[in-house]
Each structure stands twice: as C-alpha cells, then as structure tokens.
Amino acid sequence: MTTFRLAGVHAKYSMIETFRVPIAVIGSLVFPALGLLFFVVPQRVVADDPAFATQAVISMSVFAVMANSLFSFGISIAEDREKPWDPYLRTLPVPGMARVLAYIFSIGLMGVIAIIPVIVIGGLLTAAEASISGILFGLVMLAVSALPFMLIGICVGYSMPSKAAIAVVQVVMFGFAFAGGLFLPPLLFAPWLDTLSKFFPSRQARELVIWAVQGGDLEPWAWLGILAWIAMTLVLALVLFRRDEGRRYR
Amino acid sequence: MTTLARLDRVTRRFGDVTALDDVSLEIGAGRIVGLLGPNGAGKTTLLSLLQGLRRPSSGTIELFGGDPSAPSTRAHLGCTPQETALPATLRVREVIEFIGRHFDQPVPTAELAEEFGLTALLKRQTGALSGGQRRRLSVALAFVGRPKLVLLDEPTTGLDVDGRRALWDAVRRQHEAGATVVVTSHYLEEIEALAQRVVVVDRGRVLVDDELHAVLDQVELRMLRLTTPEAQAAIALPGVVDSRPEADGSLTLFARDADTAVRELVASGIPFRGLTVRGASLEEAFLTLTANANAAIAESLKENQA
Numbered sequence: 001m002t003t004f005r006l007a008g009v010h011a012k013y014s015m016i017e018t019f020r021v022p023i024a025v026i027g028s029l030v031f032p033a034l035g036l037l038f039f040v041v042p043q044r045v046v047a048d049d050p051a052f053a054t055q056a057v058i059s060m061s062v063f064a065v066m067a068n069s070l071f072s073f074g075i076s077i078a079e080d081r082e083k084p085w086d087p088y089l090r091t092l093p094v095p096g097m098a099r100v101l102a103y104i105f106s107i108g109l110m111g112v113i114a115i116i117p118v119i120v121i122g123g124l125l126t127a128a129e130a131s132i133s134g135i136l137f138g139l140v141m142l143a144v145s146a147l148p149f150m151l152i153g154i155c156v157g158y159s160m161p162s163k164a165a166i167a168v169v170q171v172v173m174f175g176f177a178f179a180g181g182l183f184l185p186p187l188l189f190a191p192w193l194d195t196l197s198k199f200f201p202s203r204q205a206r207e208l209v210i211w212a213v214q215g216g217d218l219e220p221w222a223w224l225g226i227l228a229w230i231a232m233t234l235v236l237a238l239v240l241f242r243r244d245e246g247r248r249y250r
Numbered sequence: 251m252t253t254l255a256r257l258d259r260v261t262r263r264f265g266d267v268t269a270l271d272d273v274s275l276e277i278g279a280g281r282i283v284g285l286l287g288p289n290g291a292g293k294t295t296l297l298s299l300l301q302g303l304r305r306p307s308s309g310t311i312e313l314f315g316g317d318p319s320a321p322s323t324r325a326h327l328g329c330t331p332q333e334t335a336l337p338a339t340l341r342v343r344e345v346i347e348f349i350g351r352h353f354d355q356p357v358p359t360a361e362l363a364e365e366f367g368l369t370a371l372l373k374r375q376t377g378a379l380s381g382g383q384r385r386r387l388s389v390a391l392a393f394v395g396r397p398k399l400v401l402l403d404e405p406t407t408g409l410d411v412d413g414r415r416a417l418w419d420a421v422r423r424q425h426e427a428g429a430t431v432v433v434t435s436h437y438l439e440e441i442e443a444l445a446q447r448v449v450v451v452d453r454g455r456v457l458v459d460d461e462l463h464a465v466l467d468q469v470e471l472r473m474l475r476l477t478t479p480e481a482q483a484a485i486a487l488p489g490v491v492d493s494r495p496e497a498d499g500s501l502t503l504f505a506r507d508a509d510t511a512v513r514e515l516v517a518s519g520i521p522f523r524g525l526t527v528r529g530a531s532l533e534e535a536f537l538t539l540t541a542n543a544n545a546a547i548a549e550s551l552k553e554n555q556a
C-alpha cells in the first residue's frame with residue numbers, strides 16, 4: 001500500500017519536473033501526430049480505406065508508445081544515475097519497487113498522452129474506424145506490447161552514460177520503426193524483409209494491436225515473439241541493474 | 251541512554267582501498283556527535299553505511315536496532331542531499347513537500363521554511379537559488395520527517411560566516427527539540443561550534459572518541475614561526491611538541507600552549523626575530539595526532555614482542 005502511495009508521489013513530482021521543460025514533452029507528443037499527418041493523411045488510397053487507415057493509425061500509436069518508452073526509460077535512468085539526487089532519494093524510507101513503479105506510472109501516462117493526438121487525427125481525417133471495445137482492447141494490448149520497449153530502455157539506461165543513451169535510443173527507435181512496418185506497411189516489404197521484420201518487437205506489437213482492434217487471426221509468431229522479447233530483456237535488465245549496484249559504489 | 255546506531259567491527263573495502271578499517275562505534279540518543287577527519291578519511295563512507303546506501307565488507311551495522319538497507323528502518327533517519335543535487339525545475343515548496351510525504355508526521359512546510367530562513371523563497375525554483383540558499387534547503391530536508399537521528403555531511407562547506415552561523419543555530423535548535431545529530435566536517439571550527447562528542451577518523455580508523463574539550467586539547471596546536479641562529483636550542487624548549495624548517499630559512503615550532511612557549515623562548519635568551527603565532531590548521535594538527543597514534547601502536551607492538 002505504502003509502495004503504491006509513494007510510487008504515486010514520485011510519479012507526480014517527476015511529471016512536474018518533466019512538464020517544467022515543455023519542449024521535451026512536445027517533441028515526443030508531436031512527432032507521431034506529424035507522421036500521421038504527413039505520411040498517411042495525404043495518401044488518400046490509404047486514408048480513405050477503413051482497414052488500411054486503421055492499421056496506419058495503429059502503427060503510429062505503436063510508434064508513439066515505443067518512442068516514449070525507449071526515450072523516457074533510457075534517458076531518464078541514464079540521467080538520474082549521473083545526478084547526486086538519486087543516492088539521496090535512496091536514503092529515504094522508500095522501497096526500490098516504488099521507484100520503478102513511479103517510472104512506469106509517469107512514463108505510461110506520457111504514452112497515453114502521446115497517442116491521443118494520433119487517435120484524434122486518425123478519427124477526423126482518415127476513414128479509420130473501430131468499435132469502442134476494439135479500441136479499449138487495443139489500448140490494453142498496446143500497454144502489454146510497450147513492455148519490451150520499456151525494458152530495452154531500462155537496459156540502455158543502466159548500461160551507458162546519458163549522452164550515449166540518446167544516440168543509441170535514436171538508432172534503436174528508427175531501426176525498430178522501419179523494420180517493424182510502422183512507417184511503411186509490411187504489405188510493401190520484399191519477402192525477405194517481411195521475414196526479417198517478424199523478429200522485431202515493433203512488428204509483433206503492431207500485429208498484436210491490429211488483431212485486438214480489427215479482430216481476425218493472430219499469427220503465433222506475434223505473441224510468442226513479444227513474450228520472448230519480454231523474457232530476454234527482463235533478464236538483461238535485471239543483470240544490468242545488479243551490476244550497476246556494484247559498480248556505482250566504487 | 252538509547253542506542254540509535256551501532257557499528258560493530260565494520261570494515262568496508264573498495265577494490266584495493268580500505269575506506270573503513272575495523273570501526274566500532276555507538277551513537278546514543280541526545281547528543282551532537284562530530285565526525286572529524288581530513289578528506290578521504292572515511293567519514294562519508296561511514297555515513298553511507300548508516301544510510302543503507304552501502305553494505306559493509308565485514309562487521310555489522312544496526313540502525314534503530316534494524317538493518318539500514320531496509321527502507322522501513324530509515325523512517326526516523328534524516329539526511330541531506332548535496333546542494334547541487336536538488337532538482338532544478340522544482341520549486342522550494344515542492345521539494346519540501348515531496349520529501350515530507352515519505353514520513354508519517356512531516357513538519358508543516360511553512361514551519362520548516364521559517365526555521366531555515368526559506369519563507370521568502372518557497373515559490374522559487376531551486377535552480378534559481380544561490381549556493382547558500384540551496385545549502386539551507388538541503389539541510390532543512392534532513393529535518394522534515396521529525397527524525398530521531400540526523401546525518402549531516404559537511405553541512406556548511408562553502409558558506410560565508412553569516413550563513414554558517416545561521417545554519418549552526420538552526421541545527422542547534424533542532425537538536426534541543428530532540429534530534430540526535432551526527433555532523434561530519436574537516437573544519438575544526440564547525441565541530442567546535444556544534445559537537446559535544448567528537449570522533450576523529452583518519453585512514454579509515456577511529457583515532458579518538460571523546461568529549462569535545464578533550465579532543466581539542468589533542469588537536470589544537472599553535473604554530474610559532476621565527477628566525478633564529480640557535481634552532482636546536484629552540485626545538486628543545488619545553489612545550490614544543492614538533493618543529494619544521496621552512497624554505498626561507500625560518501623555523502616553525504608546534505606547541506600546545508603558545509603563551510607558555512613564548513615565555514620559555516624569551517626566558518631562554520635564545521636570539522630570534524620575526525616571531526608570528528597562528529593556529530595550526532586541522533591538517534597540520536592531524537599530522538601530529540596521527541604520528542602520535544602510529545608511534546603508540548609501534549610502541550605497543552614492541553611491548554608485545556618483548
């Protein structure tokens with residue numbers, strides 16, 4: 001109980017800190033909305049077809065959540081580790097789990113905020129359509145598929161200094177976005193690229209959310225892949241976290 | 251007397267470096283304990299063990315009878331962040347409230363701000379504060395949870411005289427209100443102003459653990475600098491505990507009591523000129539103190555062998 005209350009407190013003040021530098025927020029909020037506006041809305045072939053338009057909106061939502069998870073975890077953890085405020089917070093009567101939950105709350109809220117403009121633009125300017133239950137189930141699957149990206153962010157944050165983290169996060173983010181079919185639909189991929197793409201968590205996340213919103217068949221590689229990524233990145237994150245505890249104190 | 255914290259034969263190594271070497275210490279309720287030592291003596295390592303940030307390589311640590319690395323044990327502990335660590339975009343009021351929410355009965359923000367002279371600054375972002383103001387805020391944060399034990403690491407380093415006195419007064423008032431305080435410093439002046447009991451550490455060992463006045467007698471040396479043709483005679487004067495030739499040909503004598511040493515010097519008839527007297531810095535006093543301690547250890551080893 002205390003853990004949840006304190007996680008809320010830490011999340012609140014971390015949000016206040018984030019919103020005091022609004023340009024940082026705008027960056028992660030505006031980019032997915034702009035992507036939809038420039039790449040999808042003008043292409044009426046896609047925008048006027050309900051099925052394609054919905055998939056495009058979903059792709060951009062996955063991108064928004066992925067970018068937010070990678071950036072927020074990777075860079076905030078790397079930065080916090082460099083600040084002497086962090087060891088001070090660890091002298092307070094607050095369990096470590098509360099601080100991890102606080103990261104998840106505050107970053108999760110940012111993720112929700114980031115997909116609102118995508119859904120609004122998609123709803124108003126394209127033929128995208130979905131039932132209320134489809135949207136809600138889609139949001140749940142979006143949250144689940146955010147886990148590997150959050151964990152990758154944690155791994156980046158604990159394994160390198162913040163300047164390196166920014167560079168690595170950007171490469172990972174754009175690489176995952178293209179390879180996962182978030183910018184160009186996999187329909188346009190060459191067969192070899194389509195096969196390769198199925199190994200990326202971004203592609204798996206896209207398929208999972210599309211299945212949740214539009215229904216149809218879910219290929220086993222999508223959910224098996226997501227589970228495998230969660231397991232792998234969780235193990236790596238725990239190893240790096242432990243190693244960091246040892247190294248930071250030298 | 252209730253024991254708030256106890257270190258029992260604690261050793262902490264960082265790779266090849268031994269930061270704390272077989273330290274045993276008890277901190278009882280009710281006093282201000284000064285932890286005095288040069289930079290790198292192991293003061294901060296000792297505090298970080300009590301804060302649960304690090305674990306000892308060997309030995310045991312108890313805080314309020316429990317393990318300091320368990321968060322619930324730290325509910326009655328107060329610590330300060332480095333003043334450069336405060337989140338720059340948060341306002342003073344927000345920082346105080348944020349930290350206060352970790353404790354059962356936090357001091358109301360207005361009351362704490364009044365005590366530490368922060369009332370006019372509550373709406374400022376901490377990034378806009380001066381170094382002294384940030385330092386006051388950092389120290390205030392240690393008291394927000396009505397702690398039983400407060401650890402202050404070099405609380406006034408870098409402050410001007412007024413700022414330093416104001417902060418000392420505030421710490422003293424908090425102590426009178428019931429907090430036990432451990433304060434580290436490499437300034438003798440700070441320890442003199444605050445502490446009742448003094449623990450002197452150097453190279454990871456406790457050299458002295460005694461009442462303030464007893465320690466002052468040991469570390470407070472005066473330096474007499476003069477030029478004399480009869481250096482050997484001057485060094486042999488009663489009351490002179492150590493000496494050092496200077497680069498300009500003058501001589502520095504160390505004495506516990508400058509008045510007596512000067513009287514002896516004049517009475518001896520040794521010719522001298524250019525006499526100046528000043529207090530030895532803590533660093534210089536430590537050199538003498540550690541040399542004495544090492545000599546004592548060597549002495550006892552010899553006795554054991556004999």
